[in-house]
Every structure is written in C-alpha cells, then in structure tokens.
Amino acid sequence: MSFFNRSTKAMVVGGLFLIIPLLLIFILLGKAWAILNPIVSGLVDLFGIHSIFGTATITVFTVLFFLLICYLGGLLLRKGFVKDWGEHMQDQLFLVLPSLQMFRYKIMGDTSSHKNVSNWKPILLIEDSFYDVAFITKEHENGFLSIYIPDAPKMDAGQVRFIQSTACEYVEISMKDAMQALSSFGKQAPSKLN
Numbered sequence: 208m209s210f211f212n213r214s215t216k217a218m219v220v221g222g223l224f225l226i227i228p229l230l231l232i233f234i235l236l237g238k239a240w241a242i243l244n245p246i247v248s249g250l251v252d253l254f255g256i257h258s259i260f261g262t263a264t265i266t267v268f269t270v271l272f273f274l275l276i277c278y279l280g281g282l283l284l285r286k287g288f289v290k291d292w293g294e295h296m297q298d299q300l301f302l303v304l305p306s307l308q309m310f311r312y313k314i315m316g317d318t319s320s321h322k323n324v325s326n327w328k329p330i331l332l333i334e335d336s337f338y339d340v341a342f343i344t345k346e347h348e349n350g351f352l353s354i355y356i357p358d359a360p361k362m363d364a365g366q367v368r369f370i371q372s373t374a375c376e377y378v379e380i381s382m383k384d385a386m387q388a389l390s391s392f393g394k395q396a397p398s399k400l401n
Contacts, residue, residue, distance in 0.1 A: 243276075244269050329385035331397060332356065333376040338400070340380075340388050346372065359389045 247269045251257060260267045327342040332354060344367075345353040352372050357365035384397035 239273060240269065243272055247272050327355070327382075329380050329382050330354075330377040331380055331399060333378065338378070340385050340397070341377070342385070343377075357389060359392055362389065 244265065248265050251265055251268055256268075257264050327344055330341050330343060331338040332341040339356050340359075341354050341356045343352050344355050347353065347369075350372050351369050352375055354368045354370055354375070355365055356368065378399050380397045380399050384395075384399070387395040388397055
C-alpha cells in the first residue's frame with residue numbers, strides 16, 4: 208500500500224491551491240511594505256510625530272498610508288478617472304483568477320448601480336422556456352451583443368455568444384443576484400424571478 212493514497216494526494220493539491228495565492232499576497236504585501244516603510248519613516252521624522260504611538264508609530268502610519276492609497280485608487284476607479292485602465296486590468300485579472308470576480312461582488316454587494324460597478328452587465332437571458340444567468344460583456348456598434356454564459360459555481364468556464372441586440376430577450380438583474388445564483392447552484396434565485 209502506497210503512503211499517499213488518492214484522497215491524500217487530492218488534499219495536498221488542494222492545500223497547494225490555498226497556499227500559493229496566500230504566499231503571493233504575502234509577497235506583494237511585503238514588497239509594498241518595503242516601499243512604503245522608508246517613505247513613512249521619513250515623513251514621521253520630518254513632522255516629529257514619534258510620540259503618538261511610541262515604537263509602533265511607523266508601523267501604524269505605514270498601514271494607514273497603505274489603506275489611504277487603496278482608498279484613493281478605488282475612488283479614482285469609481286469616479287472614472289482611470290476607467291479604461293481599470294476595466295482592462297479587471298478583465299485581465301478575472302481571466303487569470305475568475306473566482307476573484309465572484310469574491311469581489313460577494314464582498315462589495317450592490318453598493319451602487321451594477322453599471323458603475325462592472326463593465327459586465329448581469330442579465331437573465333431568456334431562451335425557449337428557461338432563463339440563463341449571463342453577462343453582457345460588450346454592446347457592439349454593429350448591433351450585436353457579446354454575451355458570456357458562465358458555468359456554476361465557478362465562472363472560469365462557460366460559453367460566449369454573439370446575439371443580434373434586436374433578437375436578444377433578457378431581464379436585467381443585480382450583480383449580487385447573479386453571483387448568489389451562480390455560487391449556490393441556483394438555490395438563491397434572482398429576485399426578478401419572484
């Protein structure tokens with residue numbers, strides 16, 4: 208009998224898929240820390256504010272500075288100052304890590320109109336006697352819609368259809384409804400079906 212049976216190998220591989228993204232996050236955070244810490248240290252010395260948190264002053268201000276940068280980046284994306292870059296980067300990121308999109312919308316919820324939150328428009332595509340959770344990824348100038356119909360619960364597989372906009376029947380839904388329907392295998396139906 209071998210030391211590693213099939214379920215043990217599956218557990219090890221599953222653990223790798225958990226550990227690798229975590230390691231990448233820690234490496235990126237470490238690099239950000241290495242860049243920001245000297246800058247914040249210089250600012251703390253310049254303004255002479257070492258006494259606020261004692262020895263943890265630089266650490267606290269580095270974390271606050273990092274969160275401020277994240278907030279300002281999100282604000283710029285939301286206001287549309289870097290819209291094209293943001294949408295292009297999101298598309299590339301979601302191509303590499305499709306589950307990241309589901310995670311993002313589960314965390315964010317519907318904080319604003321889905322048109323402002325994503326360049327994907329969530330819909331229920333009406334075909335024959337059933338509805339598909341789908342996304343309009345682009346409205347082309349020639350009157351066609353690019354529609355992505357994902358598999359559930361993971362969105363990293365599915366199909367792309369090009370449908371004439373005049374022949375396409377759909378109901379708009381919220382991004383939250385779309386993500387909940389996909390991640391729950393359809394147990395949580397979009398509110399438009401009720």
